[in-house]
Amino acid sequence: MFTITEKTALNPTVTRMVIHAPLIAKKAQPGQFIIVRPFEDSERIPLTVAGYDREAGTVSIIFQIVGGTTMELNSLSVGQSVHDFVGPLGKATELEGLKKVCIVGGGVGCAIALPIAQALHEQGCEVHSVIGFRSKELVILEEEFSACSNTLRLMTDDGSYGEKGLVTGALEQLINAGNQYDEVITIGPLVMMKFVVGVTKKYNVKTIVSMNPIMVDGTGMCGGCRLTVGGKTRFACVDGPDFDGFEVDFDEAMQRGAMYKPFEAHAREAACNLLKKEVE
Numbered sequence: 001m002f003t004i005t006e007k008t009a010l011n012p013t014v015t016r017m018v019i020h021a022p023l024i025a026k027k028a029q030p031g032q033f034i035i036v037r038p039f040e041d042s043e044r045i046p047l048t049v050a051g052y053d054r055e056a057g058t059v060s061i062i063f064q065i066v067g068g069t070t071m072e073l074n075s076l077s078v079g080q081s082v083h084d085f086v087g088p089l090g091k092a093t094e095l096e097g098l099k100k101v102c103i104v105g106g107g108v109g110c111a112i113a114l115p116i117a118q119a120l121h122e123q124g125c126e127v128h129s130v131i132g133f134r135s136k137e138l139v140i141l142e143e144e145f146s147a148c149s150n151t152l153r154l155m156t157d158d159g160s161y162g163e164k165g166l167v168t169g170a171l172e173q174l175i176n177a178g179n180q181y182d183e184v185i186t187i188g189p190l191v192m193m194k195f196v197v198g199v200t201k202k203y204n205v206k207t208i209v210s211m212n213p214i215m216v217d218g219t220g221m222c223g224g225c226r227l228t229v230g231g232k233t234r235f236a237c238v239d240g241p242d243f244d245g246f247e248v249d250f251d252e253a254m255q256r257g258a259m260y261k262p263f264e265a266h267a268r269e270a271a272c273n274l275l276k277k278e279v280e
Helices: 022-027 068-074 107-122 142-148 167-176 190-203 250-258 261-279
Strands: 002-011 014-020 033-037 045-053 058-064 084-089 100-106 126-133 151-156 183-187 207-210 226-229 232-235 242-244
Touching: 014 068, 014 107, 022 045, 022 058, 022 084, 033 058, 045 068, 045 084, 045 107, 058 068, 058 107, 100 107, 100 167, 100 190, 107 126, 107 142, 107 183, 126 142, 126 167, 142 151, 151 167, 167 190, 183 190, 190 207, 190 250, 226 242, 226 250
Parallel strands: 100 126, 100 183, 126 151, 183 207
Antiparallel strands: 002 014, 014 058, 033 045, 033 084, 045 058, 207 242, 226 232
């Protein structure tokens, strides 16, 4: 039984759940993901491990309510259980030996970036974090990032909170201020990661990108997360999700990701109708 022990709305469209899953909590590492199926007849979806407590035997997930399956997952309450919770899957983010790192997170991608920032902080690394959101009401995990970051820059597109501007602008300012990073690790929308890499390439700063946003099945069988890295075909779920940002063909990945939007809209509408009927 994968029981939900905590549930918190981080903003109007993002939810954090804590799931009792001792075997997964024992092995999980930053950067890995799990496969969730809310109900027996639900679609399987990959969600990144957003935290874990090995002693309590729990794993945290943070998800954005964008499609039918995430709506089903969000309909569950504390005390209920998800039908399937499988993992940890994927390769953990490589953090050994890093002394100074800039973490760049965008939107719900910050949920993936946070455990990486926390792990780096725990191993004595100097952590600079740049997190970006469209507006104040969408900000998540500010306190958590503040606790594990030597420097934190919080950006909003409209200037309603933190600093007005894009994460790329803040990152370039930090680099121009003389910060010499071993790596930049960026996680967020594909277009954001593309432009982050555009900045770091100018300064030849090694950049790791997380390609979680393009994963579908999570096992390598569906082919939906295939991407071109260094001219070769790779699969985000089994070969990653982390890759050298300088080698990723972002334009191809974004074009493929757009293919699923009509399906997601249809699934979201179907889930809405189903959940309404259950309430009635």
